[in-house]
Amino acid sequence: MRYLPLTPSDRQGMLSEIGAASIDDLFVDVPEAARLSGPIADLPNHASELAVERHMTALARKNTVAGEVPFFLGCGAYRHHVPASVDHLIQRGEYLTAYTPYQPEIAQGTLQMLFEFQTQVARLLGTDVANASMYDGSTACWEAIGMARRITRRGKAILSGGLHPHYVSVAKTMAKYTGDVLDTSAPTLGADTDIDTLIGRIDADTSCVVVQYPDILGRIADLTPLAQACHAAKALLIAVVTEPVALGAIRSPGEMDADIVVGEGQSLGVGLQFGGPYVGLFGCKDKYVRQMPGRLCGETVDADGRRGFVLTLSTREQHIRREKATSNICTNSGLCALAFSIHMTLLGEAGLRRLAGLNHAGACRAADRLSQAPGVTLVNDSFFNEFTLDLGREARPIVRQLAERGILAGVSLGRLYPGEDDLANGLVVAVTETTTPEDVEALATALEEALA
The missing domain is CATH 3.90.1150.10 (Aspartate Aminotransferase, domain 1)
Incomplete structure (x- = not known):
């Protein structure tokens, strides 16, 4: 039995309040071809639990197992x-059932874990600070572009041809609602990256240049000249890392003076999982920390001088006025961040x-x-x-x-x-x-x- 707590008059009252004629008006941004016009074809209205289990198992057997x-x-x-210990530890009750720390003072375990995660990510990315994680690498990339706009008060972002096209797609989707201009291009099937081309495209309207490291073709470039060119134009360099294991062998973007470094943390502690959930990494220079989206946990001492942890920064909609929030990403990927942190700790x-x-x-x-x-x-x-x-x-x-x-x-x-x-x-x-x-x-x- 469906639970429908609202009456038709309740719904009409809410629609009138927001100026919508019908519920359909709330979905105008979803392409019509992607909307259902009726029930899903060939899907029964009901089935027993046993029948559903057998059917889903049969479907699962059609998958090719990566291993x-x-x-x-x-x-x-x-x-x-x-390592098996990662999965074992994240399934402990105190971790698996933990929710976002709305009362930070009684969530010391969660806050300490996030503090350790931040420390590991900052060292890995070569940045001064890192936040407590984002949803995934693509949304972290967009949040970095939005952060650059707030810092520079400019609205043009130059995206490298070597940036993952799915990340570009996410940025384009979000830019439709912010007015940001995205200067994009496709990569070339060659050994050379587009660093020199990116430098030539920087102008007085540029808020940031976004480059992937290593890029979508696996190529590795020295980002130092690009960082220098960005800073000469008072723009920011954003580096995107989709394979964090690479930073165990190559220089971190922060070492090459990138202002914001974001990435996908899935490689460490998190399985492929059909594409998610994953964990976004986000670090930046200390001077930009107050424009960083998400949340940041800090270390302090209590009234008795004992070590403790606090939610230091959380400029998000649920804590401050919406118009002053830096992001509408209202949480962090806590369990995946924990898996990342445990794997990193085991490796050292x-x-x-x-x-x-x-x-x-x-x-x-x-x-x-x-x-x-x-x-x-x-x-x-x-x-x-x-x-x-x-x-x-x-x-x-x-x-x-x-x-x-x-x-x-x-x-x-x-x-x-x-x-x-x-x-x-x-x-x-x-x-x-x-x-x-x-x-x-x-x-x-x-x-x-x-x-x-």
């Missing part, structure tokens, strides 16, 4: 080994560097082997654990063909950039510590046969 096949997918979501700095070394070494071996296939060219001059191959022909059919053989070969650029013919031959391949030499050989053999 059971050669797996080379990446582009922002990576398969890493997550030395462990993270060793893990990064395993990833890079494996990727180097895979790049050498795969580029031996006839007609295949390695695009990158530099990479961490992800690189791009030019197959010499359209990659999407090849990916589908190999998937039918039980090999998930990577992400085709044609899928990410439909209509960009210059990118259609590109295949982005990710290699982690979970990739075996046998996996690489299976991919290489299958690729040679498919291209023959």
